[in-house]
Amino acid sequence: MSYLLFQVTLFVYILATATYAVYFISQRKEVRTIGRWLLVGAGVLHTVYLVARYLEAGHTPLTNHHETVSFFAWSMTWGFLSFHWRYNVRNFGSFVSPLITVLMVIATFSSRTIQPLPPALQSAWLPLHASIAIMANGFLALAFCGGLMYLLQERELKKKRFGMFYSRLPSLDALDSLNQHCLAVGFPLLTLGIITGSIWAKQAWGTYWQWDPKETWSLITWFLYAALLHQRFTVGWRGRRAAVMAVLGFAAAMFTLWGVTYLLGGVHAYVG
Amino acid sequence: MSVDKIFVLGVNHKTAPVEIRERLAFSSDPGTPFREIRVIPGCEEFCFLSTCNRVEVIFVSSLGEETERRIRNFLFAGRMSYEEAGRYVYLHRGEAALSHLFRVGAGLDSMIVGEPQILGQLKQAYRNATDQQCTGLILNRLLHKAFSVAKRIRTETGIGSSAVSISYAAVELAKKIFGSLSHKKVLLVGAGEMAELAAQHLANQGIDEVIVANRTFERAVKMARCFNGKAVAFEEMVEQLAVVDIMISSTGAPGLILLKDQVKPIMRQRRNRPLFLIDIAVPRDLDPGLNDLENIYLYGIDDLQNVVEINRAERDKEAVRAERIVTEETLKFMLWLGSIEVSPTIVALRQKADAVRAAELARTFSQLPHLSDKERKALDMLTSSIVNKLLHNPIIFLKKEGKDETAEDKRARIDVFHRLFGLDSNGNGPDQED
Numbered sequence: 001m002s003y004l005l006f007q008v009t010l011f012v013y014i015l016a017t018a019t020y021a022v023y024f025i026s027q028r029k030e031v032r033t034i035g036r037w038l039l040v041g042a043g044v045l046h047t048v049y050l051v052a053r054y055l056e057a058g059h060t061p062l063t064n065h066h067e068t069v070s071f072f073a074w075s076m077t078w079g080f081l082s083f084h085w086r087y088n089v090r091n092f093g094s095f096v097s098p099l100i101t102v103l104m105v106i107a108t109f110s111s112r113t114i115q116p117l118p119p120a121l122q123s124a125w126l127p128l129h130a131s132i133a134i135m136a137n138g139f140l141a142l143a144f145c146g147g148l149m150y151l152l153q154e155r156e157l158k159k160k161r162f163g164m165f166y167s168r169l170p171s172l173d174a175l176d177s178l179n180q181h182c183l184a185v186g187f188p189l190l191t192l193g194i195i196t197g198s199i200w201a202k203q204a205w206g207t208y209w210q211w212d213p214k215e216t217w218s219l220i221t222w223f224l225y226a227a228l229l230h231q232r233f234t235v236g237w238r239g240r241r242a243a244v245m246a247v248l249g250f251a252a253a254m255f256t257l258w259g260v261t262y263l264l265g266g267v268h269a270y271v272g
Numbered sequence: 273m274s275v276d277k278i279f280v281l282g283v284n285h286k287t288a289p290v291e292i293r294e295r296l297a298f299s300s301d302p303g304t305p306f307r308e309i310r311v312i313p314g315c316e317e318f319c320f321l322s323t324c325n326r327v328e329v330i331f332v333s334s335l336g337e338e339t340e341r342r343i344r345n346f347l348f349a350g351r352m353s354y355e356e357a358g359r360y361v362y363l364h365r366g367e368a369a370l371s372h373l374f375r376v377g378a379g380l381d382s383m384i385v386g387e388p389q390i391l392g393q394l395k396q397a398y399r400n401a402t403d404q405q406c407t408g409l410i411l412n413r414l415l416h417k418a419f420s421v422a423k424r425i426r427t428e429t430g431i432g433s434s435a436v437s438i439s440y441a442a443v444e445l446a447k448k449i450f451g452s453l454s455h456k457k458v459l460l461v462g463a464g465e466m467a468e469l470a471a472q473h474l475a476n477q478g479i480d481e482v483i484v485a486n487r488t489f490e491r492a493v494k495m496a497r498c499f500n501g502k503a504v505a506f507e508e509m510v511e512q513l514a515v516v517d518i519m520i521s522s523t524g525a526p527g528l529i530l531l532k533d534q535v536k537p538i539m540r541q542r543r544n545r546p547l548f549l550i551d552i553a554v555p556r557d558l559d560p561g562l563n564d565l566e567n568i569y570l571y572g573i574d575d576l577q578n579v580v581e582i583n584r585a586e587r588d589k590e591a592v593r594a595e596r597i598v599t600e601e602t603l604k605f606m607l608w609l610g611s612i613e614v615s616p617t618i619v620a621l622r623q624k625a626d627a628v629r630a631a632e633l634a635r636t637f638s639q640l641p642h643l644s645d646k647e648r649k650a651l652d653m654l655t656s657s658i659v660n661k662l663l664h665n666p667i668i669f670l671k672k673e674g675k676d677e678t679a680e681d682k683r684a685r686i687d688v689f690h691r692l693f694g695l696d697s698n699g700n701g702p703d704q705e706d
Contacts, residue, residue, distance in 0.1 A: 153448070157445070157448060157449065157569055158563065158569065160571070160575045160578065162578070162579065166448065170451070171447060171448050171449060171450060171451035172448065172449050172450075172451075172546065173449065173450050173451035173452075173546075174451045235540070235543065235544070236542075236543025236544040236545070237544065238543075238544050238545075238567070239544065239546060239566065239567045240566055240567070241544075241566065
């Protein structure tokens with residue numbers, strides 16, 4: 001039952017992405033409206049799926065790879081939609097929706113079997129730590145999309161060769177402040193994710209920090225973003241440099257999520 | 273009312289250099305034109321428009337050439353002979369004057385086609401003229417028409433949103449870099465029509481302040497006045513870069529006036545806020561290497577030209593549509609003028625018919641003294657409805673416009689009408705006929 005729901009959700013995400021792609025080419029407002037509502041629909045379906053999954057598993061559905069990645073996609077969707085209502089960034093959806101769909105496809109190919117929760121994970125900290133950490137990734141992913149858009153637009157403006165992005169993407173200023181807004185939400189969440197993880201580690205393993213690879217890499221990620229924000233507020237790092245940092249920071253965050261698990265192992269291994 | 277009584281006399285950026293234009297602006301005493309033009313013989317109504325780029329007198333005169341000569345002499349006030357002034361002025365009469373005014377109001381005659389500022393200036397000019405009671409039936413109607421034509425063109429065509437040329441490209445790029453242009457400052461270095469135009473266009477987009485730097489400080493002050501901005505010495509240019517966001521350079525300097533190494537330290541001072549440099553000078557003013565610095569966007573004249581090409585086709589289409597609206601509205605106004613031309617005839621005809629009726633009724637009533645009030649009233653109504661029904665078709669005939677009727681045809685028609693009904697001004701009353 002919940003599997004069918006997941007597939008329908010994925011299908012609506014794909015539809016939304018396709019619609020956003022059509023909008024990107026045609027720039028017709030009606031198309032964008034359709035895309036936006038499709039995405040809202042997918043977001044709602046996705047929420048229902050998460051609830052169903054919770055009821056099915058009996059614990060917070062954030063313990064395996066499928067659940068993590070799907071929740072990641074969910075955070076991005078609602079993060080994007082919440083920004084959308086506050087201010088409009090042209091064609092942001094055309095960049096965000098493919099990434100969401102990719103995440104959902106990855107989730108499809110991961111095992112959906114519900115396994116009994118290992119004792120170490122049976123804690124009230126699980127939903128708190130895991131959801132905050134993944135939501136942080138969601139906003140960092142949005143900042144990454146904004147950064148990418150900035151770099152594309154900046155390239156055309158610098159090279160003075162106006163291709164398809166010049167007219168479609170918003171102003172550099174808008175993209176730069178989008179970047180800042182995403183980080184203003186994503187960075188505190190990331191910080192909170194690390195802090196809650198550390199408190200939970202103290203309870204579960206008796207120590208706040210044990211230099212497990214995932215811990216180390218999340219710290220590296222944190223330092224990258226902290227450096228970016230620090231520089232922005234002190235010497236006014238902005239524009240291209242900030243965009244590059246947002247892209248690099250996201251790469252580090254993704255390595256923390258996947259690279260560490262598959263290449264380095266550690267105590268977080270079971271989380272997928 | 274004949275359309276040939278309407279004139280527009282003026283100079284603009286196309287016909288006269290700024291040295292000539294600024295002498296006609298009457299900036300020291302804006303009341304002068306009203307006092308002086310009012311007393312010119314034949315000038316029935318007028319409106320005086322003065323902006324940075326144009327000075328125009330829109331007037332209605334039955335004397336025509338004589339009034340025009342006096343106004344032109346007043347404008348150039350002995351600085352130049354009538355014939356010499358003729359090299360700079362344009363004079364539109366009749367239909368041409370109407371469409372010229374409509375084009376001016378819509379910004380089609382402006383340096384930056386489609387710019388909205390001129391409409392505000394025209395409205396202010398009209399307000400001043402009405403305050404001084406210089407306008408009447410014709411100009412009140414004409415100016416209001418010009419405002420609504422401008423509005424129509426703005427809403428029905430994209431001429432306002434995609435104005436022309438290099439300066440438009442500069443604004444478009446600025447918007448791609450800064451988003452909104454409010455709270456942004458622009459530094460204008462050197463003079464030159466194109467730079468002025470770009471600055472003008474930026475100013476129209478709500479830029480916060482225009483700062484002008486020029487080797488001749490006096491020139492800078494003059495130009496700054498045009499934009500309500502401030503003037504700085506040429507040597508302050510680099511310093512100003514710390515506060516402005518856009519710089520437009522068009523000096524006649526033989527070499528570069530701004531080097532990469534001069535700007536580098538300033539970017540730190542600016543906290544890396546983007547800087548948009550526009551170099552429209554030939555030879556170049558700004559170091560091409562500046563474009564390599566982070567958050568600096570340097571555009572030369574050729575780069576801007578490329579942007580212009582992107583939307584040329586779109587613009588041309590809009591301009592054609594705007595011109596069509598002007599033609600259409602001009603014709604409509606001509607029709608209105610035509611209708612007020614026939615209305616005195618209609619009034620005369622009605623007066624005559626009423627006089628005949630009143631006289632005949634009085635005679636009848638005196639012969640039939642026993643009539644009750646009710647019967648008198650009935651007779652009164654009967655006669656008036658006979659008169660109205662009889663006059664109905666002639667009036668329709670008078671008002672109706674032939675498809676391609678010339679003003680001449682119309683005058684002939686009105687003349688026939690006058691003779692047919694004996695409406696000539698020397699025939700004073702209904703009883704004097706024959």
